Amino acid sequence: MSELLRTENVSEVFGGLKAVTDFNIHLDRGELVGLIGPNGAGKTTAFNMLTGVYQPTTGTITFEGESIVGLKPYQVTQRGIARTFQNIRLFSELTVLENVKIAFHYHVKYGILESVFRIGRYFKEEEAIEKEAHSLLKIFHLDDKADEVAKNLPYGAQRRLEIARALAAKPKLLLLDEPAAGMNPQETKELMDMIRWIRQEFGLTILLIEHDMSLVMGICERIYVLEYGEIIAQGTPDEIKKNPEVIRAYLGGE
Amino acid sequence: MKYLRKNDCIMLAFSVVLFAVLQVLITERVLSSFWQLNLLIIGINIILAASLNLINGYTGQFSLGHAGFMAVGAYVGVVLTANFHMPFAVALIAGGIAAGFLGFLVGIPTLRLRGDYLAIATLGLGEIIRIVIMNIQYVGGAAGFKGIPHHTTFAWVFFIMLFTLFFIKNFVNSNHGRACLAIRENEIAAESMGVNTTKYKVMAFTIGAAFAGVAGGLFAHCFYLISPASFTFMQTFNYLIMVVMGGLGSITGSIAGAFVVTFISAALASWPEFRMIIYAIALILLMFYRPQGLFGYMEITNMGIFRRIFKKGETPHE
Numbered sequence: 001m002s003e004l005l006r007t008e009n010v011s012e013v014f015g016g017l018k019a020v021t022d023f024n025i026h027l028d029r030g031e032l033v034g035l036i037g038p039n040g041a042g043k044t045t046a047f048n049m050l051t052g053v054y055q056p057t058t059g060t061i062t063f064e065g066e067s068i069v070g071l072k073p074y075q076v077t078q079r080g081i082a083r084t085f086q087n088i089r090l091f092s093e094l095t096v097l098e099n100v101k102i103a104f105h106y107h108v109k110y111g112i113l114e115s116v117f118r119i120g121r122y123f124k125e126e127e128a129i130e131k132e133a134h135s136l137l138k139i140f141h142l143d144d145k146a147d148e149v150a151k152n153l154p155y156g157a158q159r160r161l162e163i164a165r166a167l168a169a170k171p172k173l174l175l176l177d178e179p180a181a182g183m184n185p186q187e188t189k190e191l192m193d194m195i196r197w198i199r200q201e202f203g204l205t206i207l208l209i210e211h212d213m214s215l216v217m218g219i220c221e222r223i224y225v226l227e228y229g230e231i232i233a234q235g236t237p238d239e240i241k242k243n244p245e246v247i248r249a250y251l252g253g254e
Numbered sequence: 255m256k257y258l259r260k261n262d263c264i265m266l267a268f269s270v271v272l273f274a275v276l277q278v279l280i281t282e283r284v285l286s287s288f289w290q291l292n293l294l295i296i297g298i299n300i301i302l303a304a305s306l307n308l309i310n311g312y313t314g315q316f317s318l319g320h321a322g323f324m325a326v327g328a329y330v331g332v333v334l335t336a337n338f339h340m341p342f343a344v345a346l347i348a349g350g351i352a353a354g355f356l357g358f359l360v361g362i363p364t365l366r367l368r369g370d371y372l373a374i375a376t377l378g379l380g381e382i383i384r385i386v387i388m389n390i391q392y393v394g395g396a397a398g399f400k401g402i403p404h405h406t407t408f409a410w411v412f413f414i415m416l417f418t419l420f421f422i423k424n425f426v427n428s429n430h431g432r433a434c435l436a437i438r439e440n441e442i443a444a445e446s447m448g449v450n451t452t453k454y455k456v457m458a459f460t461i462g463a464a465f466a467g468v469a470g471g472l473f474a475h476c477f478y479l480i481s482p483a484s485f486t487f488m489q490t491f492n493y494l495i496m497v498v499m500g501g502l503g504s505i506t507g508s509i510a511g512a513f514v515v516t517f518i519s520a521a522l523a524s525w526p527e528f529r530m531i532i533y534a535i536a537l538i539l540l541m542f543y544r545p546q547g548l549f550g551y552m553e554i555t556n557m558g559i560f561r562r563i564f565k566k567g568e569t570p571h572e
Contacts (some may be wrong), residue, residue, distance in 0.1 A: 042523070051446060053442070053446070064286040072445070072450075073442075073446050074445050074446070074447075074448050074449055074450050074451070075444040077445075077446055077447060077448040078448050082447075083446055085442075085443065085446075087445040089440045089442060090439075090440070090443070091435065091436050091439035091440055091443065091444075092439060092440070093439055093551065094435060094436075094439060098432065098435070101432060102432045102433065102435070102436045102444070102447055102449070103427060103447040103448070104429075105432070105433055105436075105447060105448050105449050106448035110428075110429065112430055112457075113427030114427070115424060115425060115427075115429065115430055115431070116420075116421050116424045116425055116428075117424070118424060122428070124430075126429075131505075165447065166447075166448075169447055169448050
């Protein structure tokens with residue numbers, strides 16, 4: 001398997017606070033990798049650095065062989081990294097369908113004049129994304145809610161919509177920030193199956209942050225453990241479960 | 255023809271009938287010259303409200319510089335027609351381009367600001383434009399520009415208004431318009447969905463400013479004289495009321511807002527002391543009972559009673 005993403009000695013310093021120090025990870029194409037750690041360990045900060053929301057203070061991030069340090073978030077997305085948010089960030093006053101359509105943004109090529117005068121590629125492309133958006137919604141069992149306003153969806157459905165929207169950006173690497181937060185065990189189980197399925201179907205590489213250990217241990221092939229901004233362990237789920245450092249970080253004790 | 259859909263045909267037919275009726279009323283002198291002038295002002299205000307709505311309502315960038323852009327379009331227009339004897343159409347387009355260009359230039363630095371900071375910056379911009387014009391003797395300074403040819407007719411206003419609404423409606427219902435809506439809803443999420451937020455904010459600002467410029471040109475050529483006093487902050491505030499009253503994010507709302515506000519202030523022209531009171535009461539009631547504005551995010555084509563006529567709105571597959 002070829003390498004998709006590699007970070008080398010990436011650090012993020014906010015004033016005097018070292019949020020993330022020497023963050024070294026690599027992802028091969030098609031892998032499903034977990035990033036875990038106690039609250040405040042720097043997991044979301046790491047995501048924000050990967051997606052261009054924060055610029056790393058030092059270090060390099062290479063995606064498909066090219067550096068993505070210094071790119072704006074939208075440029076990172078255009079290169080092929082899409083994400084979901086820990087605290088859901090839907091376009092809440094817009095419909096479910098519109099939420100997904102917006103994420104096709106970069107892949108729609110018609111210009112301003114074509115859209116204003118409804119000429120050229122306008123109708124062909126609009127029809128295409130309409131169809132694609134519906135088929136994405138179907139995967140996430142949201143098709144019957146396509147015309148509902150996003151903020152009126154139940155919580156679990158909002159989480160699913162976030163993933164559907166991220167997929168519409170046609171990423172190669174999908175970053176999921178606590179996809180199962182607030183879900184009940186049944187929903188979490190369905191989500192696990194769904195994540196597995198979309199990885200296969202869309203040929204994705206997935207990096208996910210999660211606190212739900214049944215989910216992380218159940219679907220991830222490799223896991224990185226972050227504590228106080230540093231990676232303290234990595235390995236397969238079985239290795240991680242037995243790792244004394246990880247047990248200490250989670251359960252405390254010396 | 256395949257794509258000239260039923261909705262557009264109905265709208266077009268309706269507009270033509272409306273135009274014909276109003277034009278007959280004007281030529282037959284059923285409307286007094288006072289109401290004729292107000293008909294022009296209503297049309298111009300619809301252009302201004304709709305273009306301000308593109309910036310404030312659809313893209314969510316709270317701009318208060320609209321009267322300034324209008325002034326640029328007005329002064330560029332009158333200089334071209336009165337001093338250089340250019341055709342009216344050229345003057346209007348040049349005014350629109352000048353205002354749009356200015357919007358583009360100031361948009362790049364100011365649109366980095368958010369919320370109230372942006373509002374203050376654009377408010378300052380509008381005042382700067384007005385005061386600069388006041389100090390240019392070539393255009394008459396504070397006394398105003400005299401001797402403007404009376405070019406603005408009902409047909410000019412009506413068809414430019416129609417074009418503006420057509421432009422903004424189609425822009426909003428496209429990939430580019432969706433990018434603007436996404437910025438309004440959640441800028442961080444929009445950016446992470448691949449939307450170049452700076453580009454689209456500046457684009458919406460530029461388009462809005464350009465239409466304000468064209469409206470300024472139309473406005474100026476209604477009168478013999480214009481002065482910087484016509485483009486104060488209170489004017490911007492008026493357009494903002496129209497947009498908010500109609501509904502941020504609804505073109506139908508902008509039309510209704512512009513119509514209601516202009517109509518009320520014209521109808522109460524003889525009782526100026528009541529005008530501001532009624533204005534204020536109307537706004538307070540609106541904020542109490544319908545804070546999202548008359549139409550909210552709705553368009554007339556999506557509303558219950560009209561749905562049967564218009565079928566289901568804007569989806570390209572039907």
